[in-house]
Amino acid sequence: MPRVNLLKWARLKSPWVLHFNSGACNACDIELVALLSPRYDVERFGMLLEPSPRHADVLLVTGAVTRQCAERLKRIYEQMPEPKFVAAIGACACSGGVFEGNYNVLGGADKVIPVDVYIPGCPPKPEAIIDGIIKLLKKAEKKGGNPNG
Amino acid sequence: MAEVKQKLLEKLTQKLAGKILQVQTTQNGKLFVKVKAEAIKETVKNVFEEDEEAGISAITGIDLESKIGVMYHIRLSGTVVTLKVEVGKENARVATITDIVPSADFHEREVADLFGVTFEGHPNPKRLILPDKWPKNLYPLRKDVETTNLASSLETLENLYEEEDSSEGENMVKIIVGPQHPALIEPEKFSLEVDGENVKKVIPRLGYVHRGIEKATEKRTYLQDIYLVERICGICNACHATCFCQTLEELLGLTIPSRANYLRVIILELNRIHSHMLLLGHTGMEIGYETLFHYMWRDREPIMDIVEMLTGNRVLASFVTIGGVRRDLEEKTTPKIKAELANLRDRLPFYRNLFENDPTIKSRTKNVGVLSKNDALKLGVVGPVARGSGVKMDVRKDEPYAAYGEIPFKMITYDEGDSWSRLMVRLDEINESINIIEYALEHLPTGPYRVRAPRIIPEGEALERVEAPRGELFYYVKSNGTAYPERVKVRTPTFANIPSFIRIAEGGNIADVPAIFASLDPCFSCTDR
Numbered sequence: 262m263p264r265v266n267l268l269k270w271a272r273l274k275s276p277w278v279l280h281f282n283s284g285a286c287n288a289c290d291i292e293l294v295a296l297l298s299p300r301y302d303v304e305r306f307g308m309l310l311e312p313s314p315r316h317a318d319v320l321l322v323t324g325a326v327t328r329q330c331a332e333r334l335k336r337i338y339e340q341m342p343e344p345k346f347v348a349a350i351g352a353c354a355c356s357g358g359v360f361e362g363n364y365n366v367l368g369g370a371d372k373v374i375p376v377d378v379y380i381p382g383c384p385p386k387p388e389a390i391i392d393g394i395i396k397l398l399k400k401a402e403k404k405g406g407n408p409n410g
Numbered sequence: 411m412a413e414v415k416q417k418l419l420e421k422l423t424q425k426l427a428g429k430i431l432q433v434q435t436t437q438n439g440k441l442f443v444k445v446k447a448e449a450i451k452e453t454v455k456n457v458f459e460e461d462e463e464a465g466i467s468a469i470t471g472i473d474l475e476s477k478i479g480v481m482y483h484i485r486l487s488g489t490v491v492t493l494k495v496e497v498g499k500e501n502a503r504v505a506t507i508t509d510i511v512p513s514a515d516f517h518e519r520e521v522a523d524l525f526g527v528t529f530e531g532h533p534n535p536k537r538l539i540l541p542d543k544w545p546k547n548l549y550p551l552r553k554d555v556e557t558t559n560l561a562s563s564l565e566t567l568e569n570l571y572e573e574e575d576s577s578e579g580e581n582m583v584k585i586i587v588g589p590q591h592p593a594l595i596e597p598e599k600f601s602l603e604v605d606g607e608n609v610k611k612v613i614p615r616l617g618y619v620h621r622g623i624e625k626a627t628e629k630r631t632y633l634q635d636i637y638l639v640e641r642i643c644g645i646c647n648a649c650h651a652t653c654f655c656q657t658l659e660e661l662l663g664l665t666i667p668s669r670a671n672y673l674r675v676i677i678l679e680l681n682r683i684h685s686h687m688l689l690l691g692h693t694g695m696e697i698g699y700e701t702l703f704h705y706m707w708r709d710r711e712p713i714m715d716i717v718e719m720l721t722g723n724r725v726l727a728s729f730v731t732i733g734g735v736r737r738d739l740e741e742k743t744t745p746k747i748k749a750e751l752a753n754l755r756d757r758l759p760f761y762r763n764l765f766e767n768d769p770t771i772k773s774r775t776k777n778v779g780v781l782s783k784n785d786a787l788k789l790g791v792v793g794p795v796a797r798g799s800g801v802k803m804d805v806r807k808d809e810p811y812a813a814y815g816e817i818p819f820k821m822i823t824y825d826e827g828d829s830w831s832r833l834m835v836r837l838d839e840i841n842e843s844i845n846i847i848e849y850a851l852e853h854l855p856t857g858p859y860r861v862r863a864p865r866i867i868p869e870g871e872a873l874e875r876v877e878a879p880r881g882e883l884f885y886y887v888k889s890n891g892t893a894y895p896e897r898v899k900v901r902t903p904t905f906a907n908i909p910s911f912i913r914i915a916e917g918g919n920i921a922d923v924p925a926i927f928a929s930l931d932p933c934f935s936c937t938d939r
Contacts, residue, residue, distance in 0.1 A: 282596050284619050286935045288644025288725040290595050291688060295714075298691075298707030312592030329541035329618045330597055333589050359638055362629075363622040364550045365541065384644065384725050 272318055272344075273398055275307030279317035279341070283334045283370065284360075285324025288384040289351035293321065301387045308394065314340040319397065322370040325353040325360040331373050338374040346377045348397050350390060355379040377401075418460060418491065419443075425456050436872050437660050440490055447495040447504055454482060454493065454507045461486040463801070465790040466507075467875070468884050468901035469517035471525035473553045478502045478525055482514075483873065483884065483901075488808035490873060490884075499552075502527040513790030513909060517901075524551040524624075539617040539938060551625055581605050585920070589618050596934040604920050612912045619938040627898040632658060632867055635895065636731060642900060643936040644725050645685050648677045649878035650900075651730040656811060656874040657887040658732050661867050668855045670734030671813040675850050677720065677729050678812065678876075679843040683754075684713045685879035686836040686843075689931045690761070693833060696924040697774040702764070709757050712750040719743045734860025744851055751844050758841055765830070765837060775830040779914040779926035782827055789910045793881020793903050794839070795930055798832035800825040805877035816853075819846050829922075829929035836931075866893050878903055880931050902936035 282290055296303045297310060311317045314337045326334060338347070349370045352358035357368040370376050377400055380393035419441060423430060429452070432444040445453045458464050464486035472479040474496065482493040497504050506529040507514050518529045519538035526549035529535065540550070549555055583604050589597035599615040623642055627635045639654045640647040652674055659666060687710040694702025714724045720739060721727040729735050765771055781791070786799035796803045804821045806814040822838040824831035869891040876883045881903030890896040907930050914926050 280595075281590055282619070284597075284621055284935075286641045286644040286647075287596065287933060288641075288647070291645060292725060294595065294688075294692075295707065295711070298711070299704050300708065300711045314590070324619070325621060327541070327619060327621060328543065329620065330589065333597065333618075337590055359641055360621045360623075360626070363626045365620050365622040383641075386724060 273402055275309065276318045276346075276394070276398060276401075277309050277311040277316055278319040278321055278394070279311050279314055279337070280321045280323070281334060281337055283322055283324045283330040283354070284327035284366065285351065285353060289323035289354070292384045292387050292390065293323065293350065295387050296390060301391065303391060303394075306391070306395075314338075315342065317341050318345065319394065320345065320347045320374075321350055321394075322347060322354045322374075322376075323350045325357045325363075326367045326370055326373050328365050328367060331367055334370070334373050344401070346397055346401055347374055348378045348380060348393055349376045350380045350393070351385060352381055352383045355381055358383065418487070421460065422453075422456065426453055429453065436870070437663060438872075440492065440873055442492045442494060442871070444494040444496075447497050450482070450493065450495050451505050451507055451510065454484070455510050457484050457486065457491060457493065458510065463787055463803075465787065466511050466514050466517060467882065468886070468899065469514060469521050470886050470897075470899040471521040471527060471551065472888065472897050472899075473525070473551065475553070478527055478552075480504055480521060480525075480527060481886070482507070483886070485882070490875065492873070497527065503530055504528075505530050506532040508532055511790075512788060513906070516905065516909060523549075525549050526552070537617075539620050541617060541620070550622060582610065587923075588615075598934045598937075602915070602920065602923065607919050607921070609915050609918050609920055609923065612915050614908060614912065616908070616934070617938055619935045621939065623939045624898055624900060627895055629894070631865065631893045632732065632895060633865065635898065637728060639898070639900070640726055640728060642939055643902070643933055645688065645933060646681050646878040646880065646883070646936070647726050648674075648681045648730055649876050649883050651728070652678060652812065653874050653876040653883050653885040654887070654898075655730050655732050656876070657872040657885050658867055659863075660872040660874065661870050661887065661889055662732075662863060664733055664861065664863055666734050666861060667858045668813065669738075669857050669859050672850045672854050673735045673739060673859060674730055674812040675814065675817065676739070676847050677717070677727060677735075679847050679850075680713060680717050680720070682879045683840050683843045684710055684717070685931075686840050687713070689928070690833060690836060693775075693925070693928040696928040697770065699770050702771075706761075709754060712754065716747050716750055719746065731860065733863035734858070736860070738859045739854070748848065748851060751847060755841065755844050758837070761837060765834060772830070774922075774925050775828065775833060775929065777826075777828050777830075778922045779829045779918060779929060780827050781910055781914055783825075785913060786827070786910070789913060790906050791881070791910045792906045793877070793879070794832055794835040795881065795907050795910060797821070797823045798835045798929075799827035803882070805875045805882050809875060811874070811876060813850065817846055817849050819849075829925050832929040832931075866891070867895075880904055880933060880936070881906065900939055902933070902939070904931075904933045904937045908932065908937060 349355050354370045360366045378397040429449040434442040467483040467485040470481040477496045479496050484491050523540050585602045588599040597618040601613040603611040639650045691703040691706030718724045721729040781799045783800045819842050822835050867889040871888040873886040884901035886899040888896040
């Protein structure tokens with residue numbers, strides 16, 4: 262019988278995600294909430310929106326990082342247990358978007374924390390967000406090793 | 411309308427003889443009265459005596475090269491009157507009006523943050539919107555201030571934010587909600603001081619989503635600005651674009667085709683429906699009724715499909731532009747839109763029954779977070795929050811814009827003033843919005859859907875209001891005759907509604923806070939800009 266790493270297997274089958282808005286306009290956020298609603302229903306992929314950073318595997322960041330949010334974003338990332346993954350959702354989280362260069366905006370999420378996948382769009386459609394997270398999981402499989410191997 | 415203004419002006423000139431320096435009327439008849447800085451308190455008092463339902467719409471700061479201008483936009487008798495004062499740049503001081511108009515509190519603090527105007531006698535002159543680590547005496551919206559080389563490493567800057575004083579008490583416990591909290595989708599911090607189960611004090615910390623959009627508009631052309639202001643808030647993006655374009659059209663003296671006006675009404679009402687449904691579902695989540703959330707959001711999806719059919723995108727529409735709209739409504743989509751709206755209308759009695767009779771909803775929202783009509787007026791709340799307290803206020807009725815003057819609809823008000831009535835206002839407004847869209851589709855005029863507009867806007871200033879899903883949205887634009895605006899001021903509905911949360915929650919039960927909060931439908935990306 263092949264040996265299965267149960268922890269890795271569970272993490273990939275049911276990633277717990279945490280959402281943090283670091284200065285978004287709400288467009289990405291409502292699309293993210295729409296993911297939970299019956300039409301998209303991400304829970305069928307085992308994804309669960311988790312309120313605490315301590316329990317989360319994947320951090321979903323929306324919005325450009327404002328000066329006031331930057332430290333908090335870093336703190337949330339640091340609170341998450343290893344291994345952890347970050348997805349930047351929307352043009353603003355990817356690069357700062359239209360807000361790049363504003364006095365209170367530092368830029369994309371990667372200015373503060375390491376980002377694994379970038380999901381562009383203004384806002385990305387819910388399907389695109391699901392696609393991005395699935396890609397992230399494939400990357401996670403490589404990074405964390407194949408659970409079956 | 412013109413008569414009302416004429417009368418008001420006559421009365422004011424009588425009362426304030428010698429204090430008025432200049433009177434201007436904008437193209438669509440908005441009054442701008444320049445008064446002496448020393449006389450501002452008295453003038454505001456006089457204006458407020460004119461109408462007992464008067465309220466402060468916004469306070470705008472503006473850099474006038476050698477001076478700082480402060481404008482008080484006062485909403486009364488269905489229009490807006492602006493009082494202007496000018497103060498020196500070096501020692502910018504003006505008397506506070508918070509003792510006459512308590513709702514001016516946040517507005518004044520914002521101007522103090524961004525322009526460095528000291529409001530003498532302000533009860534709580536603390537930082538409102540700028541981040542904790544923002545250098546002292548750096549006022550980002552002043553023209554001569556350079557912020558591009560501001561240290562991007564946060565460690566080098568000093569934390570200058572002073573928390574409000576905590577109240578004394580043996581059993582006082584501080585509960586901090588936010589900036590990352592499961593009940594808040596957006597980052598904002600509220601410190602609740604509780605004694606046992608009772609909330610004694612609420613200390614808000616705004617500014618987590620402050621992106622400096624007002625300053626950014628000055629560096630972009632008017633056309634680019636439309637896309638920028640849409641991104642102030644993703645939920646009510648069409649309202650922002652419409653309001654901004656209306657001010658520019660006023661400055662240009664541009665009349666837009668009536669087909670464009672009807673198409674604007676359609677997108678604005680679609681915005682309203684999806685925003686209200688989003689909130690009603692979210693409230694379900696907050697009060698522990700997750701099924702309601704799933705039902706509401708399932709029924710909301712067809713509305714998003716309609717928006718996509720009409721504009722090409724589900725959320726950020728980029729539909730409204732200067733001189734009309736960017737796309738025409740295709741003939742073949744009309745029956746689809748009508749069918750989806752009819753489906754939604756059929757679902758509404760089910761929700762009505764739920765909100766009226768379901769014990770969970772009733773016990774969590776009825777008689778919870780009561781805001782009396784008097785308080786609502788005093789705190790200057792707008793939109794469904796005001797209408798839920800029996801205040802008859804709706805920009806669509808008071809000052810019809812787009813095609814609202816030609817479309818019959820009811821203004822929904824409830825007198826109870828509790829969380830339940832605020833939610834019911836929204837539920838009934840969904841029905842009204844469906845009626846409005848159907849009427850607009852039936853009576854959609856033929857002809858062009860946009861006119862070409864010049865890229866350079868003539869010198870001048872204009873202000874416009876739009877009824878966003880959360881209430882009165884206010885835009886002030888000053889043009890200097892180039893392709894770039896001199897100043898754009900945005901006062902969003904939630905900015906006016908936040909003080910009411912503090913009032914309602916204080917003295918209430920800690921368990922009611924989420925229900926109260928949700929019933930106010932706060933949008934912080936709007937608030938902070």
